[in-house]
Amino acid sequence: MYSDFKSHLQTELSDIQEAGLYKNERIIVSPQGALIRVGDGKEVLNFCANNYLGLSNNSELINAAKNALDTHGYGVSSVRFICGTQDLHKQLEASIARFFGTEDTILYAACFDANGGVFEPLLNEQDAIISDALNHASIIDGVRLCKAQRYRYANADMADLEKQLIAAQAQRHRLIVTDGVFSMDGNVAPLDKIYELANKYNAMVMVDESHSAGVVGNTGRGVTERYNLRGEIEIITGTLGKAFGGAIGGFTTGKKEIIELLRQRSRPYLFSNSIPPMVAAAGIRMFAMMDETNELQDKLHKNTAYFVEKMKAAGFDIKPTESAICAVMLYDAKLSQEMAARLLNEGIYVIGFYYPVVPKDQARIRVQISAAHNPEQLDKCITAFSKVGRELGVIK
Ligand SMILES: *Cc1c(COP(=O)(O)O)cnc(C)c1O
Numbered sequence: 001m002y003s004d005f006k007s008h009l010q011t012e013l014s015d016i017q018e019a020g021l022y023k024n025e026r027i028i029v030s031p032q033g034a035l036i037r038v039g040d041g042k043e044v045l046n047f048c049a050n051n052y053l054g055l056s057n058n059s060e061l062i063n064a065a066k067n068a069l070d071t072h073g074y075g076v077s078s079v080r081f082i083c084g085t086q087d088l089h090k091q092l093e094a095s096i097a098r099f100f101g102t103e104d105t106i107l108y109a110a111c112f113d114a115n116g117g118v119f120e121p122l123l124n125e126q127d128a129i130i131s132d133a134l135n136h137a138s139i140i141d142g143v144r145l146c147k148a149q150r151y152r153y154a155n156a157d158m159a160d161l162e163k164q165l166i167a168a169q170a171q172r173h174r175l176i177v178t179d180g181v182f183s184m185d186g187n188v189a190p191l192d193k194i195y196e197l198a199n200k201y202n203a204m205v206m207v208d209e210s211h212s213a214g215v216v217g218n219t220g221r222g223v224t225e226r227y228n229l230r231g232e233i234e235i236i237t238g239t240l241g242k243a244f245g246g247a248i249g250g251f252t253t254g255k256k257e258i259i260e261l262l263r264q265r266s267r268p269y270l271f272s273n274s275i276p277p278m279v280a281a282a283g284i285r286m287f288a289m290m291d292e293t294n295e296l297q298d299k300l301h302k303n304t305a306y307f308v309e310k311m312k313a314a315g316f317d318i319k320p321t322e323s324a325i326c327a328v329m330l331y332d333a334k335l336s337q338e339m340a341a342r343l344l345n346e347g348i349y350v351i352g353f354y355y356p357v358v359p360k361d362q363a364r365i366r367v368q369i370s371a372a373h374n375p376e377q378l379d380k381c382i383t384a385f386s387k388v389g390r391e392l393g394v395i396k
Helices: 003-018 061-071 087-100 111-116 139-143 156-168 191-200 258-264 277-292 294-311 335-343 375-391
Strands: 035-037 043-046 103-110 128-131 149-155 174-179 204-208 233-241 250-254 323-330 351-353 363-368
Touching: 043 375, 061 277, 087 103, 087 250, 087 277, 103 111, 103 258, 111 139, 111 233, 111 250, 128 139, 128 156, 139 174, 149 156, 156 174, 156 191, 174 191, 191 204, 250 258, 294 323, 294 375, 323 335, 335 351, 335 363, 335 375
Parallel strands: 128 149, 128 174, 174 204, 204 233
Antiparallel strands: 035 043, 103 250, 233 250, 323 363, 351 363
């Protein structure tokens, strides 16, 4: 029965290989951090993790997780509404709402689930979803599961958004959806202008803060802080898998009636397991740390500004960024791969991206800065980029 399908798969796989799009996974044998050990025992500086605040291997979070194993066990073996809600889950939801200045929060196993389960319960064919063209795959999939009319606007293009809003006036409710930070360029969604247009054309707004929470805004509260819109945005989604410790978990936070209805109707919430108590407990500790100090956010902002300034001074073409994502533009796909390979030989782990992940002729190396990087590590990265950049004729 399998043989026809097997040869079909083999063709698909070799097509991926031939297109140069086959994803190989590098084995890491240490915890996540600024310095990691890879499978062959080599130590490299990591500049491609979403470990923005350097919390992935934080001892306070590890201890909170260990304690919860003793007090609350390993797993809950239930969805939330049957017997899977511990005090820890409720406390974490309250912590997230406090962090974002929102009314209530609902947890998911991942932000992929939060985005997958947010549209379908709230909107139907009478409504409209107006989505940025560069939104995350999970938003695209979530929109597909919903019967609302779909509109798309070019990335962060406010003239196009206005055009789509005008086109969507016939529908009952309108929801504009955007990533907070777009992961390939590091640009922040112009939420001030989006909010203005939403008011003008009677629409609601949803922001996915996955790459912006903990990073953007003076105290790292995300794009709503950056634009003075705390408490104004109807729906925020986000992940615990990036800046917030990097383990697992996602959430939707916002207006309380929205969250209440999601608890009744959102399928990834109703039909998927509760997050483990150790993850909830570490999350509670993490948000308590955010309440106590902005040290990590300050360090991240300082590190990012330093890196961008030095790289520009070295002659590199860096996309304007307001996040911890620095796109070093190379424009040539082959060059991006060659440069990343040579940087790895210099002990710097970064990834080169090219079409179709980014537009044609927009190949680049994406560098992700962390509060975990120390000045020597940043300098080592800049020196390696400069050396390899000169060797490959990228800079003089
Ligand atoms: C990473 C990411 C997600 C997925 O988050 P998980 O919790 O890992 O599922 C969703 N949206 C955006 C914008 C992301 O960057």
